[in-house]
Amino acid sequence: MTPDLQALASLDRVIHEPARLMIMTILYSVAEADFLYLQRECGLTQGNLSSHLAKLEEAGYVAISKTFKGKYPLTICSLTKNGREAFEGYVRKMQYVAGSTNGGNGANH
C-alpha cells in the first residue's frame, strides 16, 4: 500500500463523517458553543445533531456540559484536548492527501 493510500485508510472515521466534521470545525474555531448555535451553523435537525454530538462525546472529542448564562439554560459543547489533537491530526492527513493529488510532494505539507 502506498503512503497516500495509507494516509487515507488511517483517517479518523469519527471525524470524517461530514456532519461531525462540520461540528468539529466549528468547535475548533470557537472556544465553546451551545446546541442552538451549532444547530444553526450546521443546519442539522435537533435529533441529528444530538446523535452526532453523542458519538463525538463517546469518542472523547467533545465535552458537553449543562449550565446557565443568566437565567437561560445552555448545553455547552467544547472540544477536549483529545478532540483538538484528533482534529489537527485529521487536517494534517487531509493536507497530505490534497498535496499528493495536486502533483506536489504531500510529505512536505
Place this chain on the structure above:
Amino acid sequence: MANSPSPVFLAEKRSWSYWFADGLPQLLIGVSAILFGFYFISMMTSASTGLVVLSFVAFGAYLLIQIRAPQILEWLKARITYPRTGYAASPYFATKKSVYCDANLNLTTVQDPNAPAIAEIKRVRRARNLRLSRTYILMALASLGLWFVHAPWICTLTGIVMGIILWMGTRADKSVSLLVILGFPVVGFSVGALQLAPPRSRRLFHHRSRPPVPPGRPAFPGPLPSA
C-alpha cells in the same frame, strides 16, 4: 479551490461576526459616545452644580463601559441574543490554547508554535486596560482646565489636548478611529466658536445672582409691618 479560505478560518470568521451580528456592541459604543459627549459638552457649558455632578456620573459610566465592555456585552447577550440565536464563546473570553486574530489564517497555522498563549493574551489585555484607564484619567484632568480659564479658546485647546491624549493612549491598540480623535478638537472649536460656553455660566459652583432691585425699593426689606 487552492486559494479559497479554509473552513476553519471561515468558521472562526463567522463566530467573530456573530459577536457583532446582534448590534449590541455598536449600541454600547453609541451609548458610550453619548455619555462622553454629554460629559465633554456639559463640562464646557455647565450652568449648575447638578449638571456638573451628572457630567461626572456620565464620565464614570463611560469609563465603566470602556473597561468592562466585554462583561457588559456578555450580560446583555445572555438576556437578549443567546436565548434566540444561540451562544458561541466571545472572542474576548476565548479559552483555547491559541487565539487567532490573523486574517490570513489557514489550515497551515493549526500547528503554529508562535501562537500566543492564554497567559500572554491576559497580560496584553491587562496592559491595555491599564493604558486605557490612564488615558481616560488624563483626559478628565485635561478637561478640568475648563473650570479655571473662562475664555472661548480654552474649549478649542482642551479639545486638541484631549484628542492628542486619546491618540497617544490608543495608538498601540488602534481601537479608536481617527474620526473620534479628530472629533475632540472639532467639538472644542465648535463649542468655543458658537459661544456655547458663556464665561459667566462656566463656574464649578454656580451661585444665582439676585434679581436687580427696582429703583425706589430698599435693597434689603425691612421688618414686616405689624398687624
